[in-house]
Amino acid sequence: MSHPALAQQFTSDRTRAEWHDRSLWFVREKRDRMAHGVPEWELLREHASAIKLHTMSQLPHYLEQFEKNAAARGIIVHWAETADDHNRIVYEILQRHGVRRVVKSKSMLTEECHLNPFLEKRGMEVVDTDLGERIVQLRQEAPSHIVLPAIHIRKEEVGECFHEHLGTEKGASDPNYLTEAARNHLRERFCKADAGITGVNFAIAETGGFVVCTNEGNADLGVSLPKLHIACMGIEKLLPRASDLAVFLRLLARSATGQPITTYSSHFHGPREGCELHVVLVDNGRSSILQSPDFRRSLNCIRCGACMNTCPVYRRSGGHSYETTVPGPIGSILAPVREPEKHSSLPFACTLCGSCTDVCPVKIDLHHQLLAMRGHIDAKHLLPVSKKLSMKLVSAVLSRTWLYNTMGWLARVSLKWAPRFAVYNPLNGWGRQRELPIPPSATFRQMFAQRRAGRKSAESGAAAPVAREGSKSREGSQTGGQA
């Protein structure tokens, strides 16, 4: 289904859509307060953007530096060109260690590669240990947000889900009670796990180490008990220096959830004694984005989710309406870059308001990229035929002033004289919930010409009536009609 259809479905439950909007706006406001508390906020954004652009421009160099330094620390580094390669590599490592049960902290990369079903099909149990992720996993859904995976689910629904899967009391919806139940359930899984998988927030080229940020400590729990830790990362997660973290860690949590810093920022610098630590570097289309001047900057993304929280469309259409792992503004670039046919409606699920660009901590020019993506969709002949044809027609009309004047007259006259049922017909998408403008009896250019002519004749002594300025001459005025 296309975004408009799914969005309409979501808004049809107005109470839920309003609640969803308010929940995310709350996070956006928290982010604003936090950003206001950092006087050098805009400078930090500049720095972060510059560091990312530099890193991307030298990506092969920094990746090799990372590999070398990580290997020196005893970390085993793997390279995966595609999602399939990634899944296969992870599976082979697990298989070699005879792993049956895996605990996994939040990793959008493994979602992107659909690692869970891949491992489950091969007989392994994968438990997502982030609370939100566990909720959507139990409900057999995809996350609807990259930072707040279960933001679309109300606590009463979590209660139902936990009642069914974890045996909590029927009808219970107290967040403390439900969290406690999840905690006990997850503790048991942590203790039994044979391996822990995590994502990576930042990998550091000069040290060969990496950082995982969580609020629940689930990444740390998941990798501290088992003897095997596999960390999966997109190749764009790299930073050149450890000191760069001083910029990014300050931006990440403030942008994501309006916290000064995540509760846990865990630095991994090698395997524990007697254990193995693997890092899988995944490309999966990233190097082709890197080659595209229009969309290269999208690789700056640190997956904070701020663009989702601020997007007025995302907040009212829900993450699932995008049908992508990463939804919202950034997802509406990343998905159609890879699969334009499948995601051609996403760049249009946007009013080009630019709020995403202004919240982005790494200054991705999101709304300009979305506009550019629309051009790419057209160039690939993926626009709906009706849209393309109407734009051709409108362009032909607007290119000829006389035709524009004629068609404008025709539109105003037909709007004036056509009966209401004909104007507000089922095909009139504008008119379903809105009135059309009331057609005035004259255009601006007619009024202006009349006024100038009146003036001239007044100057030459003739007594022609002169329309007075602005609001006094508003014949056929409609905007003030409700006063």
Place this chain on the structure above:
Amino acid sequence: MKVALFVPCYVDQFYPQVGMSTVAVLEHFGVQVEFPEAQTCCGQPMANSGCMPEARPLAHKFIDVFDGYDYVVAPSGSCVSMVRHHYEEFFEHGDVRSARVRRNTMELSEFLTKVLGVKTIFGSFPHRVGIHQSCHGLRELRLSSSSEVMTGRDDLLKDLLSQLEGISFSKLSRNDECCGFGGTFAVAEEAVSCMMGDDRIADHKAAGTTVLTAGDMSCLMHLDGLIRRQKLNIRVMHFAEILSEAIC
């Protein structure tokens, strides 16, 4: 100073009084504007639909029509941002003529404050006004501070209106959220578009807005459409109409 007026196509056809008010305001401050008759549209509807080949002739037409003026003034932040920020790809790199026109194309409040240096306006408008920050004026032309960015900026439109005697402003819970118009978005994503508009209107209603204004008639066309359908008692006016009514 040779100043041309650019009136967006839909304003020409459906909101002539906004154009006339713009003329009145400019004349009040001593600027005699010309209206080049060949003008039609800046090409934004095509460009925002991704139809660059269809937008191109309109960009060229715009430059042809408005070359030779010191300034081009438009009562629209959206059309001005199209010209200033999105025309580059339609012209050869280093094209002097288009660069000149683009640089000199200005939104009305910008022209009044930055070029004419208008600081005081004598007039009265004893109403509670709710300002809708049109996104392109706000985040493309930076005519005010946007809530996302920590850099403070002057609010050009509000500063102008503040000069009027008796005027008061609504305090909104969301200062600069999009109204949901978005060009063809308004129809293609009708459900979300109307919900966004409803939410803006509810915010204004709660804040006691009696006159809703903005720098772009397109946002107001969408909001006015909802207001009239719901028979709400909010008057919708472009800020040029407020100025012209207050001054005269």
